Amino acid sequence: MDKKSKDNHGKETMTNQQGHPVTDNQNVRTVGNRGPTTLENYDFIEKISHFDREKIPERIVHARGTGAYGYFQSYGTVNGEPISNYTRAKVFTNTETQTPVFLRFSTVVHGKHSPETLRDPRGFAIKFYTEDGNWDLVGNNLKIFFIRDPLKFPDMIHAFRPDPVTNVQNLERMFDFISESPEAMHMVTFVFSPWGIPATYRHMQGSGVHTYKWVNHEGKAVLVKYHWEPVQGIKNLTQKEANKIQGENFNHATQDLYEAIENGDYPEWELYVQIMEDGEHPELDFDPLDATKLWYKDDYPWHKVGKLVLNRNPENFHAEVEQSAFGTGVLVDGLDFSDDKMLQGRTYSYSDTQRYRVGANYLQLPVNKPHKNVVTNQTGGMMDFRQDYGDFKNPHVDYEPSTIAGLKEAKNAGVEHEPYVEGRLQRQPISRENNFGQAGETYRRLNDWEKDDLINNLVSALLGCHKDIQDKMLDMFYKCDKDYGARVEKGLKSGMESKEEMMEDAMHDAEEMGHPSDPY
Structure with a gap:
């Protein structure tokens, strides 16, 4: 019976993952009170080993x-x-x-x-x-x-x-x-x-x-x-x-x-x-x-x-x-x-x-598991804990087709969609790329304040790029929309002049500042 142990204050008492009571969660077992620590600290080793693994790899993208x-x-x-x-x-x-x-x-x-x-x-x-x-x-x-x-x-x-x-x-x-x-x-x-x-x-x-x-x-x-x-x-x-x-x-x-x-x-x-x-x-x-x-x-x-x-x-x-x-x-x-x-x-x-x-x-896992019954011959792998696979137990059939027992194929719910496909295998881009048309249309459909923010953000980001990259990007902005390209170009010219002035001011300020203190 799964009974919860409680102390005199009604709190549940701690166990390790094997269900063993943890009587001291503050101190590892050592030779004397200063150590060294012994290897047979089972509770500590289990606790720290799980801690080392409690984060799974984050997603390659969409991590946050x-x-x-x-x-x-x-x-x-x-x-x-x-x-x-x-x-x-x-x-x-x-x-x-x-x-x-x-x-x-x-x-x-x-x-x-x-x-x-x-x-x-x-x-x-x-x-x-x-x-x-x-x-x-x-x-x-x-x-x-x-x-x-x-x-x-x-x-x-x-x-x-x-x-x-x-x-x-x-x-x-x-x-x-x-x-x-x-x-x-x-x-x-x-x-x-x-x-x-x-x-x-x-x-x-x-x-x-x-x-x-x-x-x-x-x-x-x-x-x-x-x-x-x-x-x-x-x-x-x-x-x-x-x-x-x-x-x-x-x-x-x-x-x-x-x-x-x-x-x-x-x-x-x-x-x-x-x-x-x-x-x-x-x-x-x-x-x-x-x-x-x-x-x-x-x-x-x-x-x-x-x-x-x-x-x-x-x-x-x-x-x-x-x-x-x-x-x-x-x-x-x-x-x-x-x-x-x-x-x-x-x-x-x-x-x-x-x-x-x-x-x-x-x-x-519950968050990923379908809400309908899953019946499959796919088994095994790390952390497989299911017990309800197909007809495994009597008789032992974990494959399909079988004349003995096991699972059957489901019937189609309707006519299968069968698109016709024919052509050479190629490594080619699609024929209608039109890379700039909709980008220009999206720019023209933005509100004025959205356009202002767009230009400011692009200029701020492009100021840190080499001129050949700036020139390539400007060429593409112009291909999207003439006003789009002109505003980014104007912003870059103005930004470069301001950047030079800011660098001169920063150099002057650095000369006027003293050295930091040494608190150590």
Whole structure:
């Protein structure tokens, strides 16, 4: 019987992880009261050994984050039509059920304890515990990405991280990479504007970023993009506002989300989808599968299909937030992939990194485990503790097919979607890159104050770059929009003059200062 031992004050008494009572948690066992310490200090060795391992490797990207639980409710229609005309996914067709969810917010480039005011995209990853198993929609607050080919992803992250020698953030490295990657200009325009620093997690949009497919019962597919709009409204920060907050609280977004939910002020988002007929769409000046591009509302309207509510905080950050694991390949019946290269690259990478970071059996952890019964022949691996695998015990069958016993294949819920694919295997970029058109359009659509902040941030960052990098970036800004390029160029010229004056003033001040005291 599992009885809890209590002392005279009613407190539970401490044990080690074997259940043994700990009678002295203050002193190791030594020869005399000064030592040396003996090797047979079992409680100490077990305690310190676990402490040495209590942090799992942080995520390669999206290391800083927080999360919460809630539910998703489908509205069951798309623009007045039954949603089943487009997808057979039960998470959308079953309007009687509230699907439980876990949502993790994050920053992208920096480490676990970096400030939440840094200029960076924000992750928006949702795990839906559907009746058909888990569905992960792993995106960010912005609707596009820096690059369109996954082969460039490790280099991009390396360029955005601190210098590997000095460990100091050096934006010249980032612009050096971007100056040779013109497809990034659209994302750069967003990230260096106020959209690059959301005010809080509750006041930012979410997006699936990639183009996915919906599949109906007949096996017919359409292309879709997902967009989450905060009911609380959208709020972003200028760099000046972010600097002030960072000086007082570098956990401000995590604290804001936690306290809002604790106070019953549950944040909500409504889910919109854009739908496009499956195909290459040669009438467009961009490829609809290109992750660096938007589908404009005027051409492809947003259709409201459901809402998401966060109403419960995790009870243990490490167990539930830090060990939560997502993958873009985690889809349920009625949802499918497109041929987006970045999506397909992420689909391998995300699940692979979870096995490295959390372990082979990361899906057995409560936060990651499906809410439906899991029956599989996959067994073993570190920390495997399940006992309900298939039909193992009587008779002993852990394979399929079998005429003796064991598991059976499930029946298809509808006609299989079978897209036709033909072509040469190539290493080639897509044919319709159009790297500057939408970046210029995004610039023109910004409010005046957003443009001002964008130019100031870009100029401030580019002033620390070599002139050849500045010149390459200026050329691309001009290709996006003439006013865009002219304002950055003017800012750089003015900034260089001011920089020279500041250097002269700093040298003069240094000559006037005395030496510091020596308190030792």
